[in-house]
Amino acid sequence: xxxxxxxxxxxxxxxxxxxxxxxxxxxEELELMNxxxxxxxxxxxxxxxxxxxxxxxxxxxxxxxxxxxxxxIDGKEQILRLAKSGDVIGYRSLLxxxxxxxxxxxxxxxxxxxxxxxxxxxxxxxxxxxxxEIIKKLSSDLKTxxxxxxxxxxxxxxxxxAEALLFFKATFGFAEDGQTLNVVLSREExxxxxxTSTESAIRLLSxxxxxxxxxxxxxxxxxxxxxxxxxxxxxxD
Amino acid sequence: MCLHAQSANDLIQFLMKVxxxxxxxxxxxxxxxxxxxxxxxxNGVDHILSDLKSEFNSLYTYExxxxxxxxxxxxxxxxxxxVTNTPDIYELVDLTRRKENRMRTLIDELKKHVLxxxxxxxxxEKLIDSFETEFFPAKEDWNDMINNRxxxxxxxxxxxxxQPSESNNEFNS
Numbered sequence: 001x002x003x004x005x006x007x008x009x010x011x012x013x014x015x016x017x018x019x020x021x022x023x024x025x026x027x028e029e030l031e032l033m034n035x036x037x038x039x040x041x042x043x044x045x046x047x048x049x050x051x052x053x054x055x056x057x058x059x060x061x062x063x064x065x066x067x068x069x070x071x072x073i074d075g076k077e078q079i080l081r082l083a084k085s086g087d088v089i090g091y092r093s094l095l096x097x098x099x100x101x102x103x104x105x106x107x108x109x110x111x112x113x114x115x116x117x118x119x120x121x122x123x124x125x126x127x128x129x130x131x132x133e134i135i136k137k138l139s140s141d142l143k144t145x146x147x148x149x150x151x152x153x154x155x156x157x158x159x160x161x162a163e164a165l166l167f168f169k170a171t172f173g174f175a176e177d178g179q180t181l182n183v184v185l186s187r188e189e190x191x192x193x194x195x196t197s198t199e200s201a202i203r204l205l206s207x208x209x210x211x212x213x214x215x216x217x218x219x220x221x222x223x224x225x226x227x228x229x230x231x232x233x234x235x236x237d
Numbered sequence: 238m239c240l241h242a243q244s245a246n247d248l249i250q251f252l253m254k255v256x257x258x259x260x261x262x263x264x265x266x267x268x269x270x271x272x273x274x275x276x277x278x279x280n281g282v283d284h285i286l287s288d289l290k291s292e293f294n295s296l297y298t299y300e301x302x303x304x305x306x307x308x309x310x311x312x313x314x315x316x317x318x319x320v321t322n323t324p325d326i327y328e329l330v331d332l333t334r335r336k337e338n339r340m341r342t343l344i345d346e347l348k349k350h351v352l353x354x355x356x357x358x359x360x361x362e363k364l365i366d367s368f369e370t371e372f373f374p375a376k377e378d379w380n381d382m383i384n385n386r387x388x389x390x391x392x393x394x395x396x397x398x399x400q401p402s403e404s405n406n407e408f409n410s
Contacts (some may be wrong), residue, residue, distance in 0.1 A: 023383035050257065082350075132356070160295065171303040193298060235335040 009062050009113070010034055016062055016086035021133040029127065036119035039109055042066075048089070048104040048112060055093040057101060058120045061085050064110020070102040081141070082107070091134065092141075094120065157196050161204045162233035164193045165214070169223060179215075180222045208232075241390050242312035248379055251306045256375045257297060263364040264290055282350050286361070296336045304329050308383065312390075330383050337376055344368050350376040 009029040011017060025033065039062065042048055050060055050069055066083045080102050083089050093100045094117060106112075124131050165181070172183035185193075191201035205221070208214045213229050215222040223229055267286065314358035342379050344365055 167299050167303055167329070167332055170325045170332060171307050174322060186405065193302070195295060235332065
């Protein structure tokens, strides 16, 4: 880390700040923040803070890119988030007064402002607008994390089976009872549509049967809970 | 055959012979261009690509085996087909549109996570480009054509079993 007071950007004229949690601060508040921060250049690969360390400051990226990572139980690195110019990092641990749950590493040479912990916490206490911006930031990060979880797990084979049954219903329709699919497909054919093994297709159909989504009658499939099938397919916009 | 059958068939041929092979080629190119950076792997880029490929292959299967034949069959004036087996075109198109929306979300997700220093970046960008400039526009043309026929073509009107609002309500309830 290289401290560079001369090159330290003033908060008043900082362009990235305008898109950050500090966008609504008054000139007086910015002046005050300027007095309670320093700026440092972090070289590519350099740690800004370490997992399990105690938070001492809030980090605001003036220029550059940072990755927030942790080491999984298998010893592999897991990147949690990427941060860019205008983003703040380390605020969650600061607010919850916990050790860092991840490390921050510069992905490229980055100019980062380090804001004094006590000043930041005091500002949050005294400034409702700043508090609201932090809540917005936390909510946005939570949404991104949740979307990531969904994207990793959404394409499970159960969804695909439900989707296949909906396609069969749309293509072949129901028999006169209004529930039985108007087509008889072998388990191999169904597995082919779902993109899984025949064994998995048999197991999944059996699960759907137990969950009372469908009713199996030999090779015939009766859809007895269409709303649940649609929900399982996770095809809502 | 309905007069519109030829234009539908032309669009199907374009999708099957030009658009889908192009996307498949770019998927292969991503695989050939070596491994992911550790950052990309742990950041889920490999998962997103895997989901995208799986979704694309799944759509390809449903369209080639069910949707395209169903649409062409609906245009066919041979009454025997329609009496015994009438596909719900509204619902089929709605299902494929939802899968396309999923792919759009995955492409947007991919754009956010691909790191600029990756050696694979170029091939992934080409894949994204093929989705954005070939696949999605061609699918929009297809969906527009179907929507247009659904409202104007008498062959479709005769074959429709359920109203579009019923199909939509099932998903939105």
